[in-house]
Amino acid sequence: xxxxxxxxxxxxxxxxxxxxxxxxxxxxxxxxxxxxxxxxxxxxxxxxxxxxxxxxxxxxxxxxxxxxxxxxxxxxxxxxxxxxxxxxxxxxxxxxxxxxxxxxxxxxxxxxxxxxxxxxxxxxxxxxxxxxxxxxxxxxxxxxxxxxxxxxxxxxxxxxxxxxxxxxxxxxxxxx
Amino acid sequence: xxxxxxxxxxxxxxxxxxxxxxxxxxxxxxxxxxxxxxxxxxxxxxxxxxxxxxxxxxxxxxxxxxxxxxxxxxxxxxxxxxxxxxxxxxxxxxxxxxxxxxxxxxxxxxxxxxxxxxxxxxxxxxxxxxxxxxxxxxxxxxxxxxxxxxxxxxxxxxxxxxxxxxxxxxxxxxxxxx
Numbered sequence: 001x002x003x004x005x006x007x008x009x010x011x012x013x014x015x016x017x018x019x020x021x022x023x024x025x026x027x028x029x030x031x032x033x034x035x036x037x038x039x040x041x042x043x044x045x046x047x048x049x050x051x052x053x054x055x056x057x058x059x060x061x062x063x064x065x066x067x068x069x070x071x072x073x074x075x076x077x078x079x080x081x082x083x084x085x086x087x088x089x090x091x092x093x094x095x096x097x098x099x100x101x102x103x104x105x106x107x108x109x110x111x112x113x114x115x116x117x118x119x120x121x122x123x124x125x126x127x128x129x130x131x132x133x134x135x136x137x138x139x140x141x142x143x144x145x146x147x148x149x150x151x152x153x154x155x156x157x158x159x160x161x162x163x164x165x166x167x168x169x170x171x172x173x174x175x176x
Numbered sequence: 177x178x179x180x181x182x183x184x185x186x187x188x189x190x191x192x193x194x195x196x197x198x199x200x201x202x203x204x205x206x207x208x209x210x211x212x213x214x215x216x217x218x219x220x221x222x223x224x225x226x227x228x229x230x231x232x233x234x235x236x237x238x239x240x241x242x243x244x245x246x247x248x249x250x251x252x253x254x255x256x257x258x259x260x261x262x263x264x265x266x267x268x269x270x271x272x273x274x275x276x277x278x279x280x281x282x283x284x285x286x287x288x289x290x291x292x293x294x295x296x297x298x299x300x301x302x303x304x305x306x307x308x309x310x311x312x313x314x315x316x317x318x319x320x321x322x323x324x325x326x327x328x329x330x331x332x333x334x335x336x337x338x339x340x341x342x343x344x345x346x347x348x349x350x351x352x353x354x
Contacts, residue, residue: 016190019240024190028183054182062189065197065240 001034006074013076014069016061027064032057034074035081042085052088056081097144128168136161198238201247205230205319208255212322215262221325229318236311242304243311246294250312253293254319257286257335261326283324283331287338290316295343299350309347313339 001009009030015023032053039053040046060077067076129137139154139161148154209226213219233251236243260282268275294312298305317336324331 019194019238019244024187028186032179032182057182057186058189061186062193064190065193 001030001074005030010069010073013064013067013073016064017067017069019065024061028057028061031060031077035060035077038078038081039085042082043088048088048092049085052084053081056084059084124169124172128165128172131168132161132164136164140165194238194240197244198234201233201237201251202230204251205233208251208258208319208322212258212262215323216265217262217322217325222322225318225321225325229315229322232318233315236315242301242307245301246298246308246312247315249297250290250294250315251319253290253312254316257283257290257316257320258323260286260323261331262323265326279327280331280334283320283327284334284338286320286324287317287335288342290320290335291339291341291343292346294339295347296350299347305347305351309343313343 009027012023012027012030016027035056036050036053039049039056043049043052056077059080063080067073129140132140135157139157142148143158148158205226209222209229212222233247237247238244261279264275264278264282291313294309294316298309298312301308317339320335320339321332324335327334
């Protein structure tokens, strides 16, 4: 987005915040392609990126009345889009972690590349589990199997085990 | 989703966002009315004034523009003016019933301060200053009336006269300087 388009967006958002409905069309026209492109870069799946962009656009307009015109409009809107992308990504990861959801996803994501990535991730996780203490590994495996003890002791033990797992992962692979 | 459908949904989301803003202003009016009742104003009169003030603030905040911008400062100024006669009455509990004679002057002083404050803010507006002034005076006057009914109709009229008497020269002076 060039400087003049960014200035126009800033003015448009300011007018929308003030209740000027005539600014709706220009803001929609300039914001939609930007959010769409942002989501497409953040999420590899096209359908998910489209969902995230639409959801972000609706949230931007829902909050337009509270927009502070002293703030920069573009980073504000992209912040909302980034949050939507992160939420979708987390939801997808949770679906993968759930045992019941794993089977249908595996059927869809069955390209050789996906299978290889999945296998590498499992191997890397297994190596780190092997490097942890027996108690930490058992706690993580119990939680993964869904055998969670509701006690506070188990919860704290699980938190510590996850923290050590993350630390080890970062040390080996450099990212979460 | 088709782009035209998305546009409609975005427009609806925007209007709902503005409606939320109107609801917030209405909630503030309800809180002011509750405070007036808690400070001893009769429920019937307070309900009548709140019934006029609540839709006015909600609609103005929802609509936006200059009149919408006037809602929050006017509510703030009006609530200050509302508390002035109520503070005098609270003082009577300490200093005796004779200080009730200060109720009417407190209403007029509250009106003067409200009128001057709204006029100064209206004169700063780049566009729609008349709209800002009218909406601001209406909202602030009704909010102040929640407390000024303590001095009867004279209190409300005195407050309104004070607001007009102070607001007009301040606004004209500020406009002339611009």
